[in-house]
Amino acid sequence: MKYLRLIWVNLARKKIRTALTVGSFAVALFLFGLLIAIRGAMNHGEEAARADRLVVINRASITRMLPISHNERLARIPGVKAVVHATWFGGVYKDERNSFPQYAVDPEGLRAVYPDYLVPEAQWSEFIRDRQGCIAGEVTARRFGWKVGDRIAIKGSYMTGVFEFNLRAIYTGARSDVDTTHFWFNYAYLAERYKGRVGWYVVRLADPGDAERVITTIDEEFANSAWETKTQTEGEFGNYFAKQLGDIELLVLAIGSVVFSTLLLVSGNTMAIALRERTGEIAVLKAVGFRDGQVLRLVLAESLVMAAAGGAVGIVAAKAACASLSGLFPGMVLYLPSGELAVGMVFALGIGLLGAGFPAHAAMRLRVADALGRV
Amino acid sequence: MVNANGAPNGKCLIRARNLDKSYQRGGEQLHVLQGLSLDVDRGGFLAFMGPSGSGKTTLLNLLGGLDVPTSGSISVAGDEITAMGRSQLTAWRARHVGFVFQMYNLIPVLTAYQNVELPLLLTSLGRSGRREHVETALELVGLPDRMNHYPRQLSGGQEQRVAIARAIVADPTLLLCDEPTGDLDRRSADEVMQLLGRLVDEHGKTILMVTHDPRAAERARTTLHLEKGTLVEAGRRAA
Known part of the structure; x- marks a missing residue:
């Protein structure tokens, strides 16, 4: 708890940069949420299908x-x-x-x-x-x-x-x-x-x-x-429509990969710049007795807070978008399953950790005498 | 070997033996310290002087556990710090050493109070205990009314006094000051030196200081001169 202030002041020192990074996470999670919802809507027939219903159409x-x-x-x-x-x-x-x-x-x-x-x-x-x-x-x-x-x-x-x-x-x-x-x-x-x-x-x-x-x-x-008739289970019938629109899974995977890879670069770059600017301060923290692990955790915590905040904003925005878009397209139910949202959030936090990993490790290994000499 | 007995009837606090420190720069080996030995008594106030590159700051870093010698040994208050691992050394530093830097090195987004509180975050003290310590330290350096000011709202001299408060707040065994007046005007420099003198005289602190400033060095009880990594001369004044 006593370190929360340190994390907070570091996030607040460059408000625009922090806001943009949080925004990147928010946009990524928003897109992720929307893609998941669209995939869900496309596969809706299949997912919502009951095993006990058949659809009979003209052959x-x-x-x-x-x-x-x-x-x-x-x-x-x-x-x-x-x-x-x-x-x-x-x-x-x-x-x-x-x-x-x-x-x-x-x-x-x-x-x-x-x-x-x-x-x-x-x-x-x-x-x-x-x-x-x-x-x-x-x-x-x-x-x-x-x-x-x-x-x-x-x-x-x-x-x-x-x-x-x-x-x-x-x-x-x-x-x-x-x-x-x-x-x-x-x-x-x-x-x-x-x-x-x-x-x-x-x-x-x-x-x-x-x-x-x-x-x-x-x-x-x-x-x-x-x-003559063609009879299918409700799931097969829904899937048939989804397939007309292309391979949604592949599309979601491709867009999701691009979005999250970009996010990884953005968050890594942000943390690297932020820490380079604070080399002297990190050296001082270590000089007064902050251990390597504490420095590492402080840096990772900063990144995690941004990832969590951005992720939460993105999910809320995606939920709001789904709610307002649901009624606009006939037959399209846009809903965000909690399980998939949790996966998205875990992805965001993972990227926050991964992006900050290298700069945090560098901060952890920083030699105080060298760093103070550079300041 | 130089015996820098700063205080009368002092007991040896620092014992450095055969310190060597060399760096590899490109293909060249730079010998910054060569076979340096030194004893410093508790309550001493030492100034290290010498030309740039003579190894003053390197020596200070070694004595403060910020760097490790290539060879030789250092013990402080009986702790063999050259035998300590990185994490042990960090913990030892937190407990025993306070640092004062030329450029103050305060964290700009923290207030004076929060800067001084930093070393206490590593202790088991609660919020009220930390407050008590911070207020005492800031009072000691004469800045009780500036605790909510950010570094940018303070003068250079005030910033350095906050840095001194940060250095002493955890009641360290040893205070290491690297050019503490190097970035200050004469008046502020005098105030800072006066403060350091009081810490030695009234609070029994042991201070090791690197300086280029002869007037600052005059305040110390002992001045040691370094040249090319060795101690060449020792000056001693009355306390």
């Missing part, structure tokens, strides 16, 4: 629809616990920039297949009752300031006209990684427009261990028909 392409009659046939397949169909709507709310994922769904199926979306019972009942009812995720509701009971007008994109919905419920996620940007409405409202077609099906299994068999059964059920 030709996800952009091709499937008949709604598949719903019943899917429900009859042994091992299938529940089925929901969903159809992309893609309308515009007030402005083109206000995009968020909108789907027409079968309300009963939605609840049975997605227990991780939490809706208060009373609101759910209202949604079921209202043909024009809709549910919005809390992120989207917060983004547009919606409250239950609001009337929301959305202009169709591939469907002409403006469609009005009654917001009957706002859902939350059972876990922090659950996407709460969705907007669902009753398929029945636009059934005529969809002409008996749906975008895809999501099937919930009675037993996750039975996935392989059920996948084969589903695809065989519709084989050689006009509406």
Whole structure:
């Protein structure tokens, strides 16, 4: 404790330099956090996927629809616990920039297949009752300031006209990684427009261990028909989308390596300059009896304080950025897992130690008589 | 061998024998001290004089444990410091030696109080104990009202007095001063020398000082002259 003042005054003596170094750590951790969050969002489908859900799409392409009659046939397949169909709507709310994922769904199926979306019972009942009812995720509701009971007008994109919905419920996620940007409405409202077609099906299994068999059964059920299917686990389906955007892992690794390597050079250089300027003072400390190890620890502590402060600022900024960006991109859940944040912080502290390592070692080995002679 | 008995009936505090110190500079071997032997009694006030490069500062560094001789031995108050390892020597220095440098070497971002407190951070003293010691030291050097001033807010003479307070605050056995008046005007230099004299006379400190200034050397009880790494002459004055 009694050495804290020494550490503090040394950090405070060149405020701009210290602030810039702390800033470097902050920017690095901010970027790291953002990259992790983006990677998480890209892999979100895979990570948030439950092992007991399958996605059934048109074998030709996800952009091709499937008949709604598949719903019943899917429900009859042994091992299938529940089925929901969903159809992309893609309308515009007030402005083109206000995009968020909108789907027409079968309300009963939605609840049975997605227990991780939490809706208060009373609101759910209202949604079921209202043909024009809709549910919005809390992120989207917060983004547009919606409250239950609001009337929301959305202009169709591939469907002409403006469609009005009654917001009957706002859902939350059972876990922090659950996407709460969705907007669902009753398929029945636009059934005529969809002409008996749906975008895809999501099937919930009675037993996750039975996935392989059920996948084969589903695809065989519709084989050689006009509406052949391709069935995948929810994780595979999410991963398929992530892969379309390139190898996120490699990208994160490459950018992260560049950022942290640069940081290492910056922090090492800063500490080296700072200590060169203080050669005489370090010599005095040693002359009055500070041991080599104490000098080493003082220098490393300075660097660690900068790394920790910068890291903390970076993480807070990354969290704030994730919170504000989450609602802006449809379907993208930006969240920072604590485990990965801890890894980032450990990296920052490690770089703080490593960067200061060489100058600190030089300070530790400094010969007092030589150093005083140079002053 | 020179016996520098600074104080009457003194007891030998420093015993240096056959000190050699040489450096390798490029391909050349520089012999800074050659076979120097010296005894200094407790309570002595010694001035080392001599031309630049005669080995004065090197001798002071060796006696203070800031450097180690190439050969020879030094014992201070019975401790054989030439047999000590680096870390032992550091601990010994903290306990037994106070340093005063020509350029004061105060830490500019610490106040006078904090500068003086530095050696006490290495002791087991608590905050209040440290405060007591620091205030006493600053009072002794006549700067009790400057304890919250930073070095840049002090005159050269005041800075040097703070440096002396730092040197004596842990009550060391020995005070080593390297050109303590070298950067001061005459008046400040006199004040500093007067203070060092008082430390010897009133507090029984042992002071070894390197100086080029004959007036500063006059304040010492003994003046030793070095030339080319050997002691060539000893002058002695009454206390």
